[in-house]
Amino acid sequence: MRIATWNVNSAKQRMPRLLPWLAERQPDVVCLQETKLTDAGFADLFDGPLAELGYEAAHHGQGGFNGVALLSRVGLADVERNFAGQPDYRGATEARAISATCAGVRIRSLYVPNGREVSSDHYDYKLHWLDALADAVAQGPSDVALCGDMNVAPADADVFDPGAYIGHTHVTAPERERLSAFGLVDVVRARWPEHDRLFSYWDYRAGMFHQDLGMRIDLVLASRPVADRVAAAWVDRAARKGKLPSDHAPVIVDLDEAPDGDIGPVVPPPSNPKRGGRTRLPQSRD
DNA sequence: ATGGTCGCAGAGCGA
Numbered sequence: 090m091r092i093a094t095w096n097v098n099s100a101k102q103r104m105p106r107l108l109p110w111l112a113e114r115q116p117d118v119v120c121l122q123e124t125k126l127t128d129a130g131f132a133d134l135f136d137g138p139l140a141e142l143g144y145e146a147a148h149h150g151q152g153g154f155n156g157v158a159l160l161s162r163v164g165l166a167d168v169e170r171n172f173a174g175q176p177d178y179r180g181a182t183e184a185r186a187i188s189a190t191c192a193g194v195r196i197r198s199l200y201v202p203n204g205r206e207v208s209s210d211h212y213d214y215k216l217h218w219l220d221a222l223a224d225a226v227a228q229g230p231s232d233v234a235l236c237g238d239m240n241v242a243p244a245d246a247d248v249f250d251p252g253a254y255i256g257h258t259h260v261t262a263p264e265r266e267r268l269s270a271f272g273l274v275d276v277v278r279a280r281w282p283e284h285d286r287l288f289s290y291w292d293y294r295a296g297m298f299h300q301d302l303g304m305r306i307d308l309v310l311a312s313r314p315v316a317d318r319v320a321a322a323w324v325d326r327a328a329r330k331g332k333l334p335s336d337h338a339p340v341i342v343d344l345d346e347a348p349d350g351d352i353g354p355v356v357p358p359p360s361n362p363k364r365g366g367r368t369r370l371p372q373s374r375d
Numbered sequence: 376a377t378g379g380t381c382g383c384a385g386a387g388c389g390a
Contacts, residue, residue: 098381098382098390099381099382099383101382102381102382123382123390125382125383152383153382153383153384154383154389203389203390205389205390240390292380292390293380293381293390294379294380294381295379295380297380335381336380336381336390
């Protein structure tokens with residue numbers, strides 16, 4: 090099963106990139122963020138084309154800002170908008186989370202609040218939002234993947250220059266502690282532990298993408314049973330190139346088949362016949 | 376090239 094997550098920065102503007110990308114990459118489950126559409130607006134634009142490509146879709150939007158969606162061609166059960174205990178911002182619930190069960194995995198498409206400035210009310214909102222999400226995830230099923238724009242770079246290797254971010258959001262200890270507190274596996278980092286160029290977001294301004302001056306803030310955080318199935322995990326940089334790109338690239342994760350509980354106990358292989366003494370490798374006799 | 380990137384909205388703000 091292939092899972093992808095992509096902050097598209099307006100699904101309407103990204104439609105000419107998104108639909109061909111789906112056809113090319115063939116993800117089974119797609120988490121979208123920043124659709125910037127109402128549910129009706131998303132349905133009008135995407136229901137037809139997505140059905141054509143074989144996807145069911147669930148969208149949670151408000152129009153203008155935020156907006157998240159889940160696309161699936163392997164089932165989309167128990168769709169949940171927001172999450173239990175999700176905090177409001179200045180009295181309003183924002184469209185930043187949608188969840189569903191797809192092929193046995195609880196998938197959450199998340200757009201974590203930006204935080205704007207350290208010591209702003211938006212930063213406090215971000216930390217509370219992550220705390221509440223951790224509580225909700227802890228109450229949920231054991232096979233889970235949090236996918237989306239976390240607006241936190243987990244480590245210094247996840248920004249192009251740690252010095253450039255001193256005093257900024259996305260890299261502070263409280264934000265990073267919130268990510269760790271999920272107790273989940275950052276599957277792209279786990280797959281590429283030494284890489285320092287795994288960025289998923291580059292500012293549109295000043296040729297940042299061209300110079301590869303980015304951040305890795307789009308993550309797939311998986312519970313151990315799901316992380317143990319990861320066969321591939323990568324950032325699809327090609328989707329950030331060319332005309333009318335989002336400022337984020339998609340993250341793609343391939344999972345092997347879930348272990349099947351119905352096949353019974355594994356039968357041990359027959360033991361090797363005794364040969365008397367140590368087994369020897371074939372010797373060349375030239 | 377006297378701007379500087381987008382998107383939403385239809386001015387300035389959010390990212």
